[in-house]
Amino acid sequence: MAEQKPINPWVKMALELGPVLGFFVVYMRIKDEVYPIWGRDYDGFIVATAGFVPVLLLSIAILWKLTGKLSRMQIMTAVLVIVFGGLTVIFNDEAFFKIKTTIVYGMFATILGIGLLRGQSYLAFVMEDLMPLAQEGWMRLTKRLTAMFAAMAIANEIVWRTMDTEFWVKFETFALPAALFAFFIAQARMLERYSLEKDDPET
Secondary structure, three states, X not given: OOOOOOOOHHHHHHHHHHHHHHHHHHHHHHXXXXXXXXXXXXXXXXXXXXXXXXXXXXXXXHHHHHHOOOOHHHXXXXXXXXXXXXXXXXXXXXXXXXXXXXXXXXXXXXXXXXXXXXXXXXXXXXXXXXXXXOHHHHHHHHHHHHHHHXXXXXXXXXXXXXXXXXXXXXXXXXXXXXXXXXXXXXXXXXXXXXXXXXXXXXX
16 A cells, blocks of 8 residues: 655645635626526536535645545545535536535445444554554444444535525535634544554543
């Protein structure tokens, strides 16, 4: 397996968050516009989505070039963005792009859940080099994260079906990432408890 090259954390953050924030900025500027293209009218959301897809793929390609490695999550994200972003533009229907978020978080919850049913933490398989924990710690974190991903998928499904597009874009750009960040902050005490640096983790 190729070893990941070191990268400036600010560059990494810019490459990961830049396309999402760029989509938000572009959408907010053109949300009320309609663009006639080849005999069809496309609203601002569709046009912003059409621009987001190549920008995201470019950022992933640059990240791959700089680090020499892509995670499974990045590869899956790229595939889903291509598929659902393409469907959004082809059918001129924003629902495809909105449901992508439900599918992404739902897939994460399903994959982690399958591992739990088998008595394994697939999260440990991906992250154990970055965050060494006792096995029980990995299982607890995986259970909690599985529930969190499932809740985020359900929340996205409710929001995009009941709220307007502008609200969903803000929810997708800020609320969901903030919720995930808050989740990991809330796990700090548990992660410390099961860190392998300690000899006897509490139960």
